[in-house]
Amino acid sequence: MASTLADLAARFGGELLGDGKVVIRQVAPLERAQPDEIGFVSQARYLAQLAHTRAAAVILPPDARDATGLPRILTPNPYLYFARVSALLNPPARPPAGIHPAATVAPDAVIADDASIGAGAVIGSGAAIGARTVIGPNCVVGDHARIGADCLLHANVTVYHRCEVGARAILHSGCVIGADGFGFAPNAGAWEKIPQIGRVLIGDDVEVGACTTIDRGALEDTVIEAGVKLDNLIQVAHNVSIGAHTAIAACTGIAGSAKIGRHCTIGGAAMIFGHIEIADGTRISTNTLITKSLPRAGTYTSALPFSEHEVWQKNAVHMRNLDKLVTRVKDLEKKLKELESKS
Amino acid sequence: MASTLADLAARFGGELLGDGKVVIRQVAPLERAQPDEIGFVSQARYLAQLAHTRAAAVILPPDARDATGLPRILTPNPYLYFARVSALLNPPARPPAGIHPAATVAPDAVIADDASIGAGAVIGSGAAIGARTVIGPNCVVGDHARIGADCLLHANVTVYHRCEVGARAILHSGCVIGADGFGFAPNAGAWEKIPQIGRVLIGDDVEVGACTTIDRGALEDTVIEAGVKLDNLIQVAHNVSIGAHTAIAACTGIAGSAKIGRHCTIGGAAMIFGHIEIADGTRISTNTLITKSLPRAGTYTSALPFSEHEVWQKNAVHMRNLDKLVTRVKDLEKKLKELESKS
Amino acid sequence: MASTLADLAARFGGELLGDGKVVIRQVAPLERAQPDEIGFVSQARYLAQLAHTRAAAVILPPDARDATGLPRILTPNPYLYFARVSALLNPPARPPAGIHPAATVAPDAVIADDASIGAGAVIGSGAAIGARTVIGPNCVVGDHARIGADCLLHANVTVYHRCEVGARAILHSGCVIGADGFGFAPNAGAWEKIPQIGRVLIGDDVEVGACTTIDRGALEDTVIEAGVKLDNLIQVAHNVSIGAHTAIAACTGIAGSAKIGRHCTIGGAAMIFGHIEIADGTRISTNTLITKSLPRAGTYTSALPFSEHEVWQKNAVHMRNLDKLVTRVKDLEKKLKELESKS
Incomplete structure (x- = not known):
């Protein structure tokens, strides 16, 4: 070119x-x-x-x-x-249209004529692959899953049954769309599995990084809206929704049923509690733990500044007595006041 | 239904x-x-x-x-x-029993008649697959590995050679059972690999999340006891043992030779040091780092509350001088006492 | 033996x-x-x-x-x-040399005679596989990628197009070499993809753990020098370079364009900011966030000691008022001085 x-x-x-x-x-x-x-x-x-x-x-x-x-x-x-x-x-290399002889496509799957299904790919019963979409080698698209037009699934991507991906999505190798959410009912010291019967619904123009996992919903769906960009090794738990055009950096985890707004940016290795809501346009810093809803946009942080190890140890040990320290300061303030009133 | x-x-x-x-x-x-x-x-x-x-x-x-x-x-x-x-x-869809023509099964592997081996799956020499077990498309089960009865391996799971999985296990896509533990001997500035000759032994009724990795033992085995539930993107290092019915949320890491008790619950993104023991029934909070053994059950935490960024920065910077602050308070206490004794 | x-x-x-x-x-x-x-x-x-x-x-x-x-x-x-x-x-079991009939190898790929290409593996156009190298089942090696001699790619590894791996590398299952870096230009509230046209270059004697992801460079290359050892579930972003013989434990993330020195050791779940430089021989503790360059070798830490939950909560809440506490101590010091001067 x-x-x-x-x-x-x-x-x-x-x-x-x-x-x-x-x-x-x-x-x-x-x-x-x-x-x-x-x-x-x-x-x-x-x-x-x-x-x-x-x-x-x-x-x-x-x-x-x-x-x-x-x-x-x-x-x-x-x-x-x-x-x-x-x-x-730098146009992406496009493999030729058609189904590679070493792919396995269910007879009732609907594959667009100009889609490309790579060697070793497995397309399940009733699945649909859109126009011009490329399914890379050794990908697995489950039964009744739907992949839109102009998508690119790199090698070794897994999309579970009944999940749906919009147009122009890019899914990187090793990502897993639609595994079961982590749901168990305790019963006499053991755990009984809650069937995860929701789906993952991914909008248009979404990119999902390598080895990122997006779990299917328990009863309802996990939803990734249009234009969302997810980096590598991110965990998106069941029933999460992520608003349009939000970008999330690597190693972040989002717990079940969290509702992330639109146009948010979330730094790497952030952790977000379940069942909370985060306002549109919120920014969350790297390594920050969000434990409750953020109804107002802003930038939120809980990451600590590092130090040389010995310096750090000397300071950090006081975290265990911070409450006592505050009590001591209160006590000093009281006594000083008494002294001042006397003098 | x-x-x-x-x-x-x-x-x-x-x-x-x-x-x-x-x-x-x-x-x-x-x-x-x-x-x-x-x-x-x-x-x-x-x-x-x-x-x-x-x-x-x-x-x-x-x-x-x-x-x-x-x-x-x-x-x-x-x-x-x-x-x-x-x-x-909502019974899970069961693919038909038998070996898909696009699977590759070693001649000496032992596959139960009613097991189902998916397209593109590869079963190694001497491996055994139990009754009614489903091996999903493009899974790889290594030489002499054993998968029990009634298991479900979703697509793209990897089980290394000689590892064993009990009955009724569910392994989600992208999980890796039995990769080498991270063991190297330093030698003149470089690292020499310690062969990892142990196995991973997984008990009955275990569920392993997507892209979770459980390393094989260095000399002895890594052990996941019955009923353990592991979420996605968890790292279990070599020689770890996890007691029965313990549940661990996503993004957690457990370092080598840690011994986790039974009936523990471990929050997401927790990190657990190696060579420590954690009592049965212990609860570890999200984002918490456990640096030493926990001989008594209880709930343990080290996660910080977030703030708005500017507020956080203003406070967090003092972490670097906490020791000095404590000294200043001590000094105040001493001087105040002197003043009090004079007045 | x-x-x-x-x-x-x-x-x-x-x-x-x-x-x-x-x-x-x-x-x-x-x-x-x-x-x-x-x-x-x-x-x-x-x-x-x-x-x-x-x-x-x-x-x-x-x-x-x-x-x-x-x-x-x-x-x-x-x-x-x-x-x-x-x-x-304990010599590693070596599969027989040659291309398994269930592998798919591009006609113009160059495979050493004594290399072994496993069942279901897919080798792209113009790719090169070195002498005695083993490509495990269901691995995908992209177009024009190069894998050196005596390498071992375990099952289900993905190497993207044009990436290069030196001699004697060991890549564990689920690792992804060369996915696109996370690069987008904001445009009217949406993100436009920056093509990632660099490569990943991996030196000799490198080991990469299960489900570790190393992204390709945006314009230039991501570089992993000889002898580097990476544990599982590590994120290496685009344009990072990691110096020879550095070892990094699991769950660590390294942001874009960070330059890690040689002979460093980095603990698990560390997070390293982008665009910073870390001196040769540096040690970074588990769970530590490195936010700026470390020009001098040393050991650096920002991990907090855990406590029992109630104790922790009581102490941690004061983090939100640390700045006020420091002000109160300053105030006490001033007033005490005044009192002392009077008495």
């Missing part, structure tokens, strides 16, 4: 300055760009990189129009523009 | 009040139950839902016998009863 | 004392060793175990030469010696 700078501007907009016939073959960071590559700067503090770059061209915000003599495109959001140029120059 | 209320009472016990001929086709939460569905109430505070439900019938504790005029079954544990009704009405 | 003690000493060195003709069939912990097994003691406090062992022989440090009358080998590092004896006596 290659494109001239003028072609890029025609396709994606922006103001072109300089030689539009320059040929762009790839995107790259400015400091290592080759003479057929394009870079970008979105923040003023990185403009200095322009002095030494070998890039063919650069994408800049309008107020940096004079920061270089290189061929350039001016646009209010250089990072987004760069992403689109990259997507144009 | 459907059943009359009278049939349910005949099968599962309890006291039937009202029309036993009512037909029940599904379980549902009371607030959205349809006229052929049954709900339950286990706690008095939810009895108000009875006023507006469309459910055909309801399961209630004995002291709520007069809370509704609906057909009802009275039983001391409505949730458990509900679970059993749900299991009756 | 079996070996005489004399053969072991000839092969691995050390000073042999006692009957060299003793036959050793297995390694074992001293307390349960059988009469054809060998144990070891590396620390003086475990020498007492020698009194009651049934082991055929034992590996000891030189200063314990007289601690037993058993046949023994003296060596400065008994644990390492034991590891090597174990590796000799």
Whole structure:
């Protein structure tokens, strides 16, 4: 793939300055760009990189129009523009349409003619695979599951029976959609399984990271709305709902029936209690435990600053006596007041 | 599947009040139950839902016998009863017995006649698969591994060589049983691998969540006793033992050779040090780090309450000077005493 | 496999004392060793175990030469010696060389003659598999990926297109090498995907645990240097680099573009911010959050000691008022000073 700078501007907009016939073959960071590559700067503090770059061209915000003599495109959001140029120059490899001879597809599954089912993939009874969707090698799509159009399931993805995935979803290897939620009734010291008869419903334009697990609902469905982006190794328990366009970083866990709002961003290794509600637009910091509902958007944190080990140990041990310390301070305040009144 | 209320009472016990001929086709939460569905109430505070439900019938504790005029079954544990009704009405889909033509089974593996081996599954040399057990598509069961009767391995499960799983186990997709424990001997700045020659032994009635990993023992075995329930994305290191009927929520990690008692409940994202022992019946809270043995049952916690970010930062920074703060308080106490003795 | 003690000493060195003709069939912990097994003691406090062992022989440090009358080998590092004896006596089962008939290998993939490709494995176009390497059942190796010589990919491993793995790597089941990094540009409330066009490059002698995920770089590569050991369920984000011989315990997460030094050890469930650098030889404790660069080696910690739940709650609540507490102490100090100056 290659494109001239003028072609890029025609396709994606922006103001072109300089030689539009320059040929762009790839995107790259400015400091290592080759003479057929394009870079970008979105923040003023990185403009200095322009002095030494070998890039063919650069994408800049309008107020940096004079920061270089290189061929350039001016646009209010250089990072987004760069992403689109990259997507144009790096189209995902598409395996040929059709069912690989080493795949196993149930006779009553409905596979779009232009879908691609990889070697070793197994598609269950009554399942439906949408137009142009790619099911990677060794994926398993359960009975009566539905995968929309233009999806990409990388290798070794598992979608359990009856779960549904919207259009343009990307599911990464090892992710598991629709395993049973963790539900048991205690009975005389043992646990009896509560059948998990809900589904997982995933909207359009969702991306799910590697080895992320989204459990099916107990009675009702687990719901991931459109545009949600989930990183790797995230646990989404049964009956959770995640609002549209929320992004969640890796290693986070969300307990059962939590209701996460839209447009939230949740840092890595956050843990969110079950049966709580989180307002639209909330930000949760890395390593933060959310133990109750957050009715107002804001940024919430419970992560501690680290120290050198010996320093940390010396300080942390007092956590075990913080209540006594507070009592001691109260006591001091009282006694001091008495002394002051006497003097 | 459907059943009359009278049939349910005949099968599962309890006291039937009202029309036993009512037909029940599904379980549902009371607030959205349809006229052929049954709900339950286990706690008095939810009895108000009875006023507006469309459910055909309801399961209630004995002291709520007069809370509704609906057909009802009275039983001391409505949730458990509900679970059993749900299991009756929602039997897991069973693939047909036999070895799928797209499976690969070693000639000397012993597969029960009524077991089901899915498409793409690979069963190793000398492995044994018990009666009525279902091995899902693309599962891999290693050489000389043994899976008991009535187990359900969902798609894409991996069981390494020589590991053993008892009867009625449910293993969810992506879980890995028997990978090597993390054991290395340092040698001149590099690590030399310690062969992990133990196994994983899993008892009867165990459930293992999606993408949970249970490592094989270094010299002896990793042991998961009967009735243990493990949620998703849990790490169980080599030589750990987990006592019967312990339940562990998602994202928890248990380091090597830890010995967890029976009937424990461990919250999500807990971390448990290696080489420690935890008493039977212990409860560990979400996000809690257990650094030493717990010889007495109890509830243990180390999770911090979150705050709004700015508030949190202002407070948390003092963690780094807690020891100095304690010294300052001590100093104040001493000086105040001196002043008091003077006045 | 079996070996005489004399053969072991000839092969691995050390000073042999006692009957060299003793036959050793297995390694074992001293307390349960059988009469054809060998144990070891590396620390003086475990020498007492020698009194009651049934082991055929034992590996000891030189200063314990007289601690037993058993046949023994003296060596400065008994644990390492034991590891090597174990590796000799427990060679990994090697499947036969060649491509299993149920594997799917692209016509233009280059597979070493003595490599072994398991049932259900899928090898992409232009991929290369090195000499003596074993690709386990149902693994997927993407287009143009390269796996070096003498590697072992256990079942159900996924390596994405264009990623590279050095010699003698061990990849455990469920691990995912080369999924897309988590990169999106915000656009009017939605997220637009940044193509992840870098690769994952893994050096020689690396081990990757079960369900560990290593994302491909956004523009440049994610790099895992030689000798790195990664436990299970670890997240390595895009553009991370991990220096040679660093070992990382399970459930740890490393955010994008972090640069971890060589010879570091990182405890379980640690979380490391993105875009920071960690010095060679650094140690990070379990459950510790590293929020900024660590330019000097040392041990760093932010994990809290647990307490019984009620005690913990009583103390932890004060975290929310720590800043006020410090102000109160300051105030006390000031007032006390005033009083002292008066008295």
